[in-house]
Amino acid sequence: MEINEEEEIRRLLESQYIDVLPPQRLKVSIMRTIEFINTFKELCFLYTKGTLYLLGQWKTEGGES
């Protein structure tokens, strides 16, 4: 009985949007945002690396400047 009730409520709630799909432009927007964040992170890394290099503080994994 309890299980049937739970199933009925779940069905009622989900029935509103059962055939709804996310718009294609949402995927494009998500992928663009991810690419933007990745590019921004890369630029920040390069900027930090460049600054530290100019200051003579950049060290490779081996410990050499």
Place this chain on the structure above:
Amino acid sequence: MLPENNFFLTLASTFITDLISTMPEKDSSDKDLIFSFQKTRSNKIFEVIYDRYSSFVYRKCLLMTDSETDAQDLTQEIWIKVYFALDTFRFESKFSTWLSRITINRRINHLKRIGKLAFSEGIEESENGSLPNINNCLDVTKLLSRLSIETKALLTLKYVDGLSYEEIADITGIGISAVKMRIARAKKELIRYSTGTNSKNL
């Protein structure tokens, strides 16, 4: 035996075969896809994962927000979080379970942040002191739109996401007894509506 000048061709062919074998196909298992993504950080693989689970996430966001714009904002936020957190996925649970957990937390945080969700310990009541009369509702959408967004969020967490009362109390920050009471009242109304509709249809 291959001639010597074919050595590089053989090497290239082996490399390409290896590369193709590590590229998952659309019908690959979640585990293969995620493992490949963790190795390569390929956006193409992420798109396959997105295509597989985008509806799952989007529908849950729609259920909570009742607004396409909010649901799309929220879906975008969730998938960006998934992209950068996928490296930390250790295959200790199913991917869908892990994704569900992220989706639930993000949904609640997003709704709280934009001020659409403000849980309180009290039981919400309409002006005349009872829950909204939903017997006259014509369809499910109208019926559910009469419930407050908080009550709908609680019902979604309980019956669609399958969380326990303790987990819901933990996520929403309200007491277990308040959660139980609000869900029980909303459930009673929904069942009454559902039974009424079914009997009318017979």
